[in-house]
Amino acid sequence: MQKLPIVAIVGRTNVGKSTLFNRLVGRRLAIVDSIPGVTRDRMYADASWPFGRFTVIDTGGWDQADPEMQELVDEQRLTALGEADLVLFVVDTMSGLLPEDLEIAERLRQMDLPLLVIANKADNEKLETAATEFYSLGLDAEVLPLSVKGKRNWSKLLEQIESRVGTSKEKPTEGPFPLAIIGRPNAGKSSLVNAMVGEERLITSAVPGTTRDAVGVPFRFGEQEYMLIDTAGLRRKSKVRGEILERLTVVRALEHIRRSRLVLMMIDVNEGIVDQDEKILGYALEQGRACLLVYNKCDGITLNRTTKRELVEQARYRVKFAAHLPVLFTSATEGLGLRLLMQEVERVAESYSRRLSTAELNRVMERAEDLHQPPLYRGHEVRLRYATQVEDSPPKIIIFLNREAKLHFSYQRFVENQLRKAGKWNGVPLRIEYKSRGSRFKGEEE
Numbered sequence: 001m002q003k004l005p006i007v008a009i010v011g012r013t014n015v016g017k018s019t020l021f022n023r024l025v026g027r028r029l030a031i032v033d034s035i036p037g038v039t040r041d042r043m044y045a046d047a048s049w050p051f052g053r054f055t056v057i058d059t060g061g062w063d064q065a066d067p068e069m070q071e072l073v074d075e076q077r078l079t080a081l082g083e084a085d086l087v088l089f090v091v092d093t094m095s096g097l098l099p100e101d102l103e104i105a106e107r108l109r110q111m112d113l114p115l116l117v118i119a120n121k122a123d124n125e126k127l128e129t130a131a132t133e134f135y136s137l138g139l140d141a142e143v144l145p146l147s148v149k150g151k152r153n154w155s156k157l158l159e160q161i162e163s164r165v166g167t168s169k170e171k172p173t174e175g176p177f178p179l180a181i182i183g184r185p186n187a188g189k190s191s192l193v194n195a196m197v198g199e200e201r202l203i204t205s206a207v208p209g210t211t212r213d214a215v216g217v218p219f220r221f222g223e224q225e226y227m228l229i230d231t232a233g234l235r236r237k238s239k240v241r242g243e244i245l246e247r248l249t250v251v252r253a254l255e256h257i258r259r260s261r262l263v264l265m266m267i268d269v270n271e272g273i274v275d276q277d278e279k280i281l282g283y284a285l286e287q288g289r290a291c292l293l294v295y296n297k298c299d300g301i302t303l304n305r306t307t308k309r310e311l312v313e314q315a316r317y318r319v320k321f322a323a324h325l326p327v328l329f330t331s332a333t334e335g336l337g338l339r340l341l342m343q344e345v346e347r348v349a350e351s352y353s354r355r356l357s358t359a360e361l362n363r364v365m366e367r368a369e370d371l372h373q374p375p376l377y378r379g380h381e382v383r384l385r386y387a388t389q390v391e392d393s394p395p396k397i398i399i400f401l402n403r404e405a406k407l408h409f410s411y412q413r414f415v416e417n418q419l420r421k422a423g424k425w426n427g428v429p430l431r432i433e434y435k436s437r438g439s440r441f442k443g444e445e446e
Helices: 017-025 030-034 067-083 099-111 125-137 154-165 189-197 199-204 242-258 275-286 305-318 338-352 358-371 409-423
Strands: 006-010 043-049 052-058 086-092 115-120 143-145 177-183 214-221 224-231 262-268 290-296 327-329 384-391 396-401 431-436 439-444
Touching: 006 017, 006 067, 006 154, 017 043, 017 052, 017 086, 043 242, 052 154, 086 099, 086 154, 099 125, 115 125, 115 154, 125 143, 143 154, 177 189, 177 242, 177 338, 189 214, 189 224, 189 262, 189 290, 189 338, 214 338, 224 338, 242 275, 262 275, 262 338, 275 290, 290 338, 305 327, 327 338, 358 384, 358 409, 409 431
Parallel strands: 006 052, 006 086, 086 115, 115 143, 177 224, 177 262, 262 290, 290 327, 396 431
Antiparallel strands: 043 052, 214 224, 384 396, 431 439
16 A cells, blocks of 8 residues: 655653644544553554645653653654654643753754654744744754644644645555454464465565564465565563553554554454454454454364354454454464465455445345335335445445435344345445435444
């Protein structure tokens, strides 16, 4: 996929870095709220403005109070800075120049990076004037007074980004199908890559340009070219433990999801699905990624029809929002189930970009109504007039109703299941939008 220009945001804590990040990408990312602590580490999101598209990286505060976290946050930040085409160094105009800002400036000066100093919280003319004191940081960089919350000088920031990083208006180019392998430490991610392509191939074919702890491995199965995205793993140092290790696992999983179109969630069959797996799966589906659940290390259990049924039921119970995800069973070290896994990957990769004609979709609507009529809405009959697919990768379908009405959630789910069956879209996020006579009602399966 095409590499977009990268803008990295750095600075000490509480200067407004995450607020700036959210404003640039146009939304408050759900992952910020649902997984506490992730914002201490770097987070990626693509921004789209009229002048073009670029990637934004949010990083943790340079002055971490948690000594256990400091080294890991520094490692994450250095990776972000190494990738950046432009660095936004955020300072606080209301607090003024602090010793921590001077320390950060000295370290940035040694790196010789393309910089723009963002004097945030400059909410009025007096504070704008006060922002000039940040020129005393001694950086070869312009100081831009800004109020992220109040949008003061916001257009000037966008002009600076446009002129400095050469944003892209092109859609991502086609290439090898990016396939991310994620999961908790020791779930068998790297073993699966090695089983697919061989350890020697993994070492000699590592592709530069991803994160410094990620490895892109070209791989071919059947007629499809893939790029396997695997992590080199988290170093388990004596002071990197517990919650901190879990947070870093999440952050790196998000990076791989962002670079992929299909995600293999590796689960140690002996440990099962945990809350962290559920949250990451939800994020992947929200981002429009296809997903497969893979129970690994199955050589250590009695794997029969009953066991498989119980594991599938367990998965359906834990991730009710993603009951359509295929569930596979492997042992990466023993080579168990790998061909079936890749056949399913091949099927999902193909269906991810599948389009159904309007005629095919209308037959699905007719069949759905024959099986189960839509419930009345405020005493009036509701009909599925017709449907059309407006996007693929992942597919998006608009269904037109005969009147202004909102279908009950259970019927929306029924229609979704009918569409999945027709398009063989299990494992693929299917976005469905309902429209009727000038009004619009959405029912999306993320």
